[in-house]
Amino acid sequence: MRFAHFSDIHLGFQKSRPLQSVEQDVFERALDDCIRRSVDFILVCGDTFHANIPEMRVQKLAFAALRRVHEAGIPVYAIYGSHDFSPSATSVIDLLAETGYITNVQRLANNDDGTMSLGFVTDEKTGAKLAGISGLGASKDITYYEKLDRDALEAEPGFRIFMFHGAISEMRTAGDAAQTVDAAMPLSYLPRNFDYYAGGHMHQYQLNTFENYPHVVYPGTLFAGFHSDLAENAGGAKRGYVLVEFDSTGVTDVRQVEVKNCEYDMIRINATHKTSHAVNEEIHEKLAGMEPDGKVVLLNVSGKMSEGKTTDIDFAAISDGLHKKGTVEVKISRRQLSSAEYEITESQGDTAEEIAVNTFVENIGQVESGFPQITGTRGAKLAKRLLDILSKPALENEPLNAYQKRIADEVAAELGLDEEGEGEEDARDESARDEQIERRPPA
Numbered sequence: 223m224r225f226a227h228f229s230d231i232h233l234g235f236q237k238s239r240p241l242q243s244v245e246q247d248v249f250e251r252a253l254d255d256c257i258r259r260s261v262d263f264i265l266v267c268g269d270t271f272h273a274n275i276p277e278m279r280v281q282k283l284a285f286a287a288l289r290r291v292h293e294a295g296i297p298v299y300a301i302y303g304s305h306d307f308s309p310s311a312t313s314v315i316d317l318l319a320e321t322g323y324i325t326n327v328q329r330l331a332n333n334d335d336g337t338m339s340l341g342f343v344t345d346e347k348t349g350a351k352l353a354g355i356s357g358l359g360a361s362k363d364i365t366y367y368e369k370l371d372r373d374a375l376e377a378e379p380g381f382r383i384f385m386f387h388g389a390i391s392e393m394r395t396a397g398d399a400a401q402t403v404d405a406a407m408p409l410s411y412l413p414r415n416f417d418y419y420a421g422g423h424m425h426q427y428q429l430n431t432f433e434n435y436p437h438v439v440y441p442g443t444l445f446a447g448f449h450s451d452l453a454e455n456a457g458g459a460k461r462g463y464v465l466v467e468f469d470s471t472g473v474t475d476v477r478q479v480e481v482k483n484c485e486y487d488m489i490r491i492n493a494t495h496k497t498s499h500a501v502n503e504e505i506h507e508k509l510a511g512m513e514p515d516g517k518v519v520l521l522n523v524s525g526k527m528s529e530g531k532t533t534d535i536d537f538a539a540i541s542d543g544l545h546k547k548g549t550v551e552v553k554i555s556r557r558q559l560s561s562a563e564y565e566i567t568e569s570q571g572d573t574a575e576e577i578a579v580n581t582f583v584e585n586i587g588q589v590e591s592g593f594p595q596i597t598g599t600r601g602a603k604l605a606k607r608l609l610d611i612l613s614k615p616a617l618e619n620e621p622l623n624a625y626q627k628r629i630a631d632e633v634a635a636e637l638g639l640d641e642e643g644e645g646e647e648d649a650r651d652e653s654a655r656d657e658q659i660e661r662r663p664p665a
């Protein structure tokens with residue numbers, strides 16, 4: 223007998239078309255692989271979806287793939303993760319449970335004495351007994367574990383699997399801690415001596431055995447659910463699901479089944495003590511030696527430059543050049559990039575609006591330009607008005623291209639680019655716009 227163990231699929235995480243199609247392809251191939259191997263059942267330990275109500279495209283592909291699994295006679299047992307659980311609204315997991323494509327395993331009940339008991343779901347074909355607790359986000363599920371009546375769970379005979387979504391202190395790595403701020407719980411919160419502990423939440427594959435806790439396993443994400451997952455993929459992390467063989471004596475084999483996603487190229491540039499011109503050259507040199515066709519390219523530029531502005535590096539042109547060479551997707555990370563010559567100081571304020579205004583006012587002095595509209599107080603005012611426009615959300619049901627055009631038109635109008643002839647300041651009433659531009663000291 224065998225089962226497949228998945229977690230952290232994060233369907234709907236990807237925002238660009240090419241990576242959305244990789245995300246879909248990986249998910250479908252993984253499930254088809256389970257069908258081909260005739261697994262007896264599939265476990266999904268949370269974060270199946272990136273949100274509790276993903277967009278319809280994502281719901282449709284998930285329903286279609288899970289229907290194929292259902293029609294192959296393979297039950298899917300799931301719990302919620304911190305991403306696809308919502309305390310107030312229905313989750314798409316509930317819809318999948320309604321159709322019978324998946325079974326929500328959590329059977330939690332309050333006892334009169336303040337403890338909580340957890341029931342089992344028995345897989346008909348194999349007799350395996352499943353108990354599980356969903357991840358509720360912000361580690362609220364830990365309070366369930368604190369009240370859990372573990373004795374009753376441990377007394378249950380048979381082949382038992384415990385499903386959970388959360389970090390275990392004993393298995394936490396430094397990288398995990400950086401990714402999630404959630405608290406970890408000690409292993410002792412889980413009932414002892416189950417045959418298999420099916421975990422979710424940690425995005426790296428991990429397999430451990432502890433005293434009284436054999437086979438504590440995290441399959442890791444199937445593709446990516448954090449941006450850092452893509453960087454780890456580029457660094458060689460194997461992604462996939464876990465295949466478990468078992469018989470009446472217990473688990474006989476556990477192994478990771480790799481599901482390939484895509485090819486990567488990673489470029490790291492250390493800009494420290496270099497001019498923006500030199501950094502630009504270095505990036506272009508590295509790109510020239512690459513064959514990025516069909517790959518996801520991750521470009522990481524960090525460090526404090528000695529000269530020039532961060533905006534001297536034309537990341538848009540770099541990205542365009544890579545796309546022209548057939549790159550699937552370019553992910554640029556430049557948050558750690560700064561310049562000694564031009565450094566934005568983050569200002570204080572009580573509200574986001576105050577912080578924005580103060581940041582513009584305090585930094586605008588660094589902008590040198592022949593256009594008075596973009597320097598000094600006028601420049602700070604303009605920056606604030608542009609920020610206000612760019613912060614406007616899309617209207618309900620407004621298509622993306624209509625939204626982008628509407629915002630672009632407003633920006634062009636603000637910059638005076640929509641008018642015929644001269645873009646110079648028109649007869650606008652400046653005084654009407656003097657709102658909130660003086661630096662306000664934080665209260």
Ligand SMILES: [Mn+2]
Pocket residue numbers: 230232269303305423424447
């Ligand atoms: Mn996750």
